[in-house]
Amino acid sequence: MKAVYGIVLFVFFLTACQQNKQQQTANSIGDTATIDGHPAWIMQGNIYEVNVRQYTAAGTFKAFEPNLDRLKNMGVQTLWFMPINPISKVDRKGSLGSYYAVSTYMDVNPEFGTMADWKHLVSLCHEKGFKVILDWVPNHTGADHYWLTKHPDFYVKDSTGKPMMAADWADTRKLNYANQELRDTMIAQMKYWIDSTGIDGYRCDVASDVPDDFWKTCIATLRKDKNIFMLAEGDKPELNADGFDATYTWYDFNIMKEIAKGKKPASAIDSAIHRTENQFPKNALRMFFTSNHDENSWNGADFSTMPGKIHAPFAVYTQTIVRSVPLIYSGQEEPILRAIRFFDKDTMVFKNFERAPFYSKLLHLRSENSALAANAAFTHIHTNVDNKVFAFIRTMGNNKVLVVLNWSNSPVTVTLNHPQIIGSATELFSNEHVNFAKGASLSLPDWGYKVFVY
Incomplete structure (x- = not known):
């Protein structure tokens, strides 16, 4: 019996050493290394979503640059920039329109600056040690994208033969992925931003509404030249299977909101953990959050869904739970306790950074301690008060x-x-x-x- 016990201990020790060695080796290799099929740098990384329009009074790339050192000191690793493309004017919502009604994929919104300004910002981010991912809108374009006249067959048509709007977004037109030329063009234009501007990956809007077979081809093609990180706005296992590194945890977040309201016990989160374990690929990463641009603008997160001190224990959860790639949205470190307007100018005012020390502790611990790597082992500890x-x-x-x-x-x-x-x-x-x-x-x-x- 003692001999068997000794063998078990040896195997446990060997496995632990191999895990530790795996993590150290991946970190030492750098940008080309992968762990469980993902860029090694994201396994202990995090994401900060940048709302360029509202981040400063000027709302430009150049005006954002002075914030980089502050964010780096806080522990931010990956910067996700909301769409930076020009915005359609036809059927525009509000005075400035939606970021997600793109008029061309091949340029930058002149309100934010020039292509040279964007390239400079990406280069500066890389100099300071950040990764940069860009928000991409593949499901639809704005209502005056030049494809509507040059390539009308790129769009889904309604019963009258006109390009159909996507969902109930009147400022958009839905793309037709039955068209192979559209698929090839979309991949080529996504590749352009990686090759020409040096970004490290994409957050893909409404990814669930784009065919799975497109994503499989697209992601495999983009990864031929760079070890990119891919984040899907969607909460379905197929997206991870398609090649996305991480998907949204909408299901988990909705349970967290119910717990925050006192409508469900703490133990309710078990169902979300079990759902991921049982339905998603074993290497699937999940983006956890307490707010993002959608939840802030339309549902009042996090100041309404998890008000005051209620927010903190849920934020800790997002930063420490298994498989997590945690997100912080622009202004949460202040915190900005209001909904940021989506279609008009609504400048965030940064002054006190009251939550910055809190986030800094968590972000730095995550980056320095492999126990918080996305693929580190997880054990649920039952207590005498599992309902709380x-x-x-x-x-x-x-x-x-x-x-x-x-x-x-x-x-x-x-x-x-x-x-x-x-x-x-x-x-x-x-x-x-x-x-x-x-x-x-x-x-x-x-x-x-x-x-x-x-």
């Missing part, structure tokens, strides 16, 4: 992180009766040193949270 508290441990090699979240409006005393908690740890936010034994207890205030680093 969600607790888990992440491990990779010798690294271990324990996360305990009070998703309720009342203080709790949590008992952690699990052997994996045993050991000496330091709490991330308070710097408190703790020696955990099995059955240890800790107190959390309402909406409290603790992250212990072993």
